[in-house]
Structures are given as structure tokens and as C-alpha cells.
Amino acid sequence: MKKLITTLVLVVSAAVTYVQAESSNIATLRDNTALNEQKKTTAIPKVINSDIKQKRSYPMQPPIIPHTTRNYEVTLNSNKCMSCHSRQRTEESQAPMVSVTHYMDREGNFLAEISPRRYFCNQCHVNQFDTKPEVENTFVDMHTQTKQNAKAK
Amino acid sequence: MKRVLTIAWQTIRKPSVHFSLGFLVLGGFIAGIIFWGGFNTALEVTNTEEFCISCHEMEANVYEELKPTIHFSNRSGVRATCPDCHVPHNWTDKIARKMQASKEVWGAIFGTINTREKFLAHRRRLAENEWRRLKANDSLECRNCHNFDYMDFSVQSSRASKMHSTSLASGEKTCIDCHKGIAHELPDMSNVEGWE
Numbered sequence: 001m002k003k004l005i006t007t008l009v010l011v012v013s014a015a016v017t018y019v020q021a022e023s024s025n026i027a028t029l030r031d032n033t034a035l036n037e038q039k040k041t042t043a044i045p046k047v048i049n050s051d052i053k054q055k056r057s058y059p060m061q062p063p064i065i066p067h068t069t070r071n072y073e074v075t076l077n078s079n080k081c082m083s084c085h086s087r088q089r090t091e092e093s094q095a096p097m098v099s100v101t102h103y104m105d106r107e108g109n110f111l112a113e114i115s116p117r118r119y120f121c122n123q124c125h126v127n128q129f130d131t132k133p134e135v136e137n138t139f140v141d142m143h144t145q146t147k148q149n150a151k152a153k
Numbered sequence: 154m155k156r157v158l159t160i161a162w163q164t165i166r167k168p169s170v171h172f173s174l175g176f177l178v179l180g181g182f183i184a185g186i187i188f189w190g191g192f193n194t195a196l197e198v199t200n201t202e203e204f205c206i207s208c209h210e211m212e213a214n215v216y217e218e219l220k221p222t223i224h225f226s227n228r229s230g231v232r233a234t235c236p237d238c239h240v241p242h243n244w245t246d247k248i249a250r251k252m253q254a255s256k257e258v259w260g261a262i263f264g265t266i267n268t269r270e271k272f273l274a275h276r277r278r279l280a281e282n283e284w285r286r287l288k289a290n291d292s293l294e295c296r297n298c299h300n301f302d303y304m305d306f307s308v309q310s311s312r313a314s315k316m317h318s319t320s321l322a323s324g325e326k327t328c329i330d331c332h333k334g335i336a337h338e339l340p341d342m343s344n345v346e347g348w349e
Contacts, residue, residue, distance in 0.1 A: 051311045067312065071222055073334060078342035080334075089347070 045131035057141050062124035081121045202234035208261050214272050218337045238294045277340035284329055292328035
């Protein structure tokens with residue numbers, strides 16, 4: 001019995017030390033700020049509004065929106081994006097036309113209007129904030145990868 | 154009726170018996186200031202955001218929709234309130250608009266848009282009224298603040314400067330042609346030019 005209690009106490013104390021050590025490494029939204037202190041907030045980054053197309057990281061990546069879209073309505077009533085990017089509007093707006101796939105239904109039939117499943121632009125297309133990535137990214141796109149492979153040979 | 158009018162006309166025509174000319178001129182002058190001042194004050198009271206949103210139709214629908222937009226809150230702290238965009242600043246145009254607004258008083262009394270559903274049902278018509286007005290006066294209420302001559306294209310985004318230096322500069326387009334729905338949500342936009 002005594003032996004069992006000693007073992008239990010040892011295990012519990014070890015666990016407590018472990019948790020204490022680990023807790024300082026866990027990333028929290030408060031960045032381990034003491035409870036009685038207010039964390040200094042980071043500045044809200046700005047949306048890049050350069051109108052310059054960015055490189056895609058992978059072939060099927062939905063292109064990033066290179067301009068601000070504050071208050072652009074995409075609702076049942078109206079689609080602000082399509083007032084420039086639709087097939088009828090690109091001549092006047094000189095904006096890139098939404099790809100032809102966006103006019104296809106899931107059976108591959110072409111529709112006159114943008115397909116309902118593609119209607120909500122900002123489900124896939126987003127703005128780019130002018131900020132540093134929060135997490136390091138080691139992604140290598142396939143072109144770089146194939147070049148590297150060829151070199152290695 | 155004719156007798157009453159005749160008596161009134163004779164009274165007006167006759168010179169005053171009891172009051173001096175000075176009293177009448179000065180009295181008329183002071184009364185004029187009071188009446189005109191009162192009229193103008195009353196007019197200005199109806200030209201405030203507070204007055205506009207005293208009707209729940211305005212407060213619950215269009216005012217709520219204005220709140221997240223750039224005309225309500227922005228980096229430089231300039232706010233456009235209801236009358237800045239919806240009432241002409243020139244006196245004669247303002248009076249004309251105020252007379253039209255009597256229709257809105259009718260609507261408020263009889264509850265034309267007193268629920269959200271009714272408001273949404275009327276939204277396209279109401280929006281078209283405003284688009285038509287701004288189109289007709291070359292977006293005057295926009296230009297009260299956004300003066301084309303003072304625009305610096307070099308600090309606009311490339312898209313904006315391209316559009317402003319061509320279509321807007323040539324007078325082919327006016328502000329409202331492109332900037333619809335900037336302060337309130339849009340109605341069903343089917344068959345609106347530029348939204349096909």
C-alpha cells in the first residue's frame with residue numbers, strides 16, 4: 001500500500017512539472033500575458049490594393065484578389081464582383097474575366113449566367129493582407145520541385 | 154364670399170389710422186426676421202440625421218445599413234449624414250426636395266414601408282428614385298464633398314484613376330453610374346445597366 005501511494009505521488013508530481021513546463025510553450029491568443037495584464041494588440045494589416053496579379057502557389061489555387069473589396073455586396077440581390085468580372089462586363093472594365101468553368105454546372109453544361117455553385121466569389125477568392133506569415137511555410141510548388149528533381153539527377 | 158374679399162381688400166388698401174409708418178416698417182422688419190428665422194430653423198431641424206432616424210423606417214433599415222460603410226466611419230473622421238447625400242444644399246433645390254418629401258410623410262403616416270418586408274418589396278423603386286435624381290443632377294450631392302477638380306489621380310488606385318480620368322472626366326459617366334449601393338444595401342439588380 002505504502003509503495004503504491006509513493007508511486008502515485010511521484011507520477012502526479014512529474015505530471016505537474018511537465019504540464020508547467022509545457023504551458024509556457026503553448027501558443028495562446030494572449031501570448032502568455034499575465035492574467036491581470038492586457039495584451040498589447042497587434043496592428044490590423046492593410047489589404048493590398050496594387051491591382052497587380054500575384055503568382056499562384058499551385059495550379060488550382062483560386063487567384064488572390066489584388067484590390068480592396070470593402071462593402072462589395074455578394075448577395076441574392078446583387079454581385080458586385082460580377083459587375084466588372086462577368087463575361088459581358090470585361091470589355092468595359094478590362095478586368096480579368098471569370099474562368100469559363102464558373103459558367104458550368106456540375107454536369108459540365110455551359111450556362112448563360114454564372115453557375116449558382118460559383119456565385120459566392122469570396123468563398124474561394126480572398127484579399128491579400130500586407131503582412132508576414134504567422135507560421136513558416138515550407139510549401140514548394142511543383143515547378144520548383146521538378147526543377148530541383150532534374151538538378152539532383 | 155365676395156363680400157368678405159371686398160372688405161379684406163379695402164382694409165389692406167386703406168392707410169393705417171392708429172399705427173405710425175415707422176412702427177409698421179420696423180414692426181414688419183422684426184416680424185420678418187422672426188418668421189424667416191423660424192422657418193429656416195424649422196427647415197434645418199428637418200435636415201438632421203436625428204430627425205431622419207426619428208422614424209423607425211429609416212432607423213431600422215437604411216441607417217443600420219449605413220453604419221458599416223465608409224461614409225459612416227473612416228480614417229479621417231468625416232461623416233456623411235442622411236441630408237448630406239439626400240437633400241440638395243442649394244436653397245431652391247432644397248425647398249423643391251422638401252416639398253417632394255411630403256410624400257414621405259404620407260408614407261410614414263400610412264405605413265407604406267413600416268415593416269422590413271414591405272421595405273424590401275419597395276426597395277428597388279426607392280433606389281431607382283435616388284439613382285434618377287443623382288443621374289439628373291450629375292451626382293451633385295456626391296460632388297458637394299468629392300470635387301472632381303480637387304482629385305489627385307496619383308494617389309488613387311490605378312483602376313480608380315483610369316476610370317476617373319476617362320469616363321468621369323469626359324462627362325460620359327457620373328458618380329452614381331458606378332458607385333451604386335455605397336451607403337445602403339442594394340435591391341435586386343437585374344436589368345440595371347452595368348450589373349448584367
